Amino acid sequence: MADMIQTCLVGTLCLLLFTGCDRESAQDKALIKALENKVDLLEQQLETQPTGTNLNLDAERVTELENEVNTLRERLSQQISFSPTLKSIQEKGYLECGVSTGLPGFSMPNQKGEWHGLDVEFCQALAAATLGDKNKVRFIPLNARERFKALQNGDIDILSRNTTWTLQRDTALALNFAGILYFDGQGFMVRKSLNANTAKDLSGASICVQSGTTTELNLEDYFKLNHLTYTLVPFDTAKETIDGFQEGRCDVLTADQSGLYGLRLNLKKSEDAVILPDIISKEPLGPVVRQGDDQWFNIVKWTLHAMLNAEEMGIHSQNIDEMKASEVPAVRRFLGLDGTQGKSLGLNPDWAYQIIKQVGNYGESFERTVGVHSPLHIQRAQNNLWTQGGLHYAPPIR
Ligand SMILES: N[C@@H](CCC(=O)N[C@@H](CS)C(=O)NCC(=O)O)C(=O)O
Numbered sequence: 001m002a003d004m005i006q007t008c009l010v011g012t013l014c015l016l017l018f019t020g021c022d023r024e025s026a027q028d029k030a031l032i033k034a035l036e037n038k039v040d041l042l043e044q045q046l047e048t049q050p051t052g053t054n055l056n057l058d059a060e061r062v063t064e065l066e067n068e069v070n071t072l073r074e075r076l077s078q079q080i081s082f083s084p085t086l087k088s089i090q091e092k093g094y095l096e097c098g099v100s101t102g103l104p105g106f107s108m109p110n111q112k113g114e115w116h117g118l119d120v121e122f123c124q125a126l127a128a129a130t131l132g133d134k135n136k137v138r139f140i141p142l143n144a145r146e147r148f149k150a151l152q153n154g155d156i157d158i159l160s161r162n163t164t165w166t167l168q169r170d171t172a173l174a175l176n177f178a179g180i181l182y183f184d185g186q187g188f189m190v191r192k193s194l195n196a197n198t199a200k201d202l203s204g205a206s207i208c209v210q211s212g213t214t215t216e217l218n219l220e221d222y223f224k225l226n227h228l229t230y231t232l233v234p235f236d237t238a239k240e241t242i243d244g245f246q247e248g249r250c251d252v253l254t255a256d257q258s259g260l261y262g263l264r265l266n267l268k269k270s271e272d273a274v275i276l277p278d279i280i281s282k283e284p285l286g287p288v289v290r291q292g293d294d295q296w297f298n299i300v301k302w303t304l305h306a307m308l309n310a311e312e313m314g315i316h317s318q319n320i321d322e323m324k325a326s327e328v329p330a331v332r333r334f335l336g337l338d339g340t341q342g343k344s345l346g347l348n349p350d351w352a353y354q355i356i357k358q359v360g361n362y363g364e365s366f367e368r369t370v371g372v373h374s375p376l377h378i379q380r381a382q383n384n385l386w387t388q389g390g391l392h393y394a395p396p397i398r
Pocket residue numbers: 099100101102103142143144162163164210212213214215236237238239255256259260263283285
């Protein structure tokens with residue numbers, strides 16, 4: 001009996017080993033399950049065997065087969081691409097990245113129609129990791145209201161658009177936030193002539209805000225909690241919101257603090273507008289994917305971690321080739337010279353090398369797009385690495 005079961009198990013193992021890389025994960029999981037059931041059955045048979053048969057030998061066979069199941073499970077997790085999103089990106093030959101309709105520092109097209117910004121560079125990093133070329137990205141501009149539908153419908157592969165991670169978005173909208181690219185908080189910009197020093201001086205003000213944002217919701221909470229009144233002046237895009245403020249349709253504009261620095265650049269006389277020191281909320285901004293595609297979720301998550309880890313390890317776009325001679329185990333793993341990390345993600349071994357070589361580490365990207373030497377002049381502050389007193393802390397690549 002044990003022999004019959006063993007023949008059957010070996011047959012199933014062979015079938016599993018030869019299943020192609022494009023098999024659906026559900027099918028593969030079902031095969032593993034069937035194999036496990038057979039191991040269980042063999043164990044049961046052994047327990048109920050009449051005395052006198054060679055029990056030790058059969059018990060060894062069960063262990064051997066169990067080890068084979070485990071090895072196979074590991075091989076499958078490393079070799080098979082389970083991700084429909086990655087598959088479609090590879091077939092299209094480009095990544096579809098949902099960005100804002102135009103917010104300086106984060107995602108903004110120049111006069112030639114080329115997109116720039118921190119959120120844009122994150123998608124370029126993803127294209128470098130998955131397709132080996134940071135330019136293989138199409139940017140899809142979306143306002144706040146349109147963004148989640150576009151992702152849910154599959155119109156974009158990733159939403160990289162100054163989007164705040166909240167419980168509702170992460171659950172009820174069937175989306176997954178892959179991490180925090182920028183730690184932000186909501187602030188207020190006021191006309192200098194209003195003579196307001198803090199948010200508490202704003203009672204009775206008319207406030208320009210973009211609809212479909214956490215900004216709109218926090219504003220309501222904050223004014224209610226502090227027994228202040230206000231008149232809401234809502235708009236659909238960043239441009240309309242800042243134009244509304246410029247044209248005097250409101251006394252105050254509220255947005256994420258980083259957004260205020262970006263939007264202020266569009267004012268004709270930016271010195272007439274003051275950004276108040278108050279921060280009334282937490283706005284952890286990060287890339288978002290659809291639920292149900294764990295491999296793609298992992299790729300997005302680890303692209304962010306790779307950019308942060310590179311900065312922490314002192315690896316940047318200018319020295320990454322020299323780093324190939326490094327004997328530091330973590331650096332060698334990062335570059336794909338040792339280890340199977342790329343394979344585990346379903347990517348090439350040099351996935352992280354391509355991100356840093358073509359785009360740069362987190363610090364390089366931050367400085368270029370929103371940092372103190374950019375037009376936005378934003379300090380690293382909480383967006384520094386944990387080793388520098390900031391909040392960015394990436395798990396290790398090993
Ligand atoms: N982080 C907030 C606000 C995001 C947001 O849409 N902010 C506006 C004002 S700065 C914006 O980026 N608009 C760009 C656009 O309309 O395309 C959220 O996720 O709800």
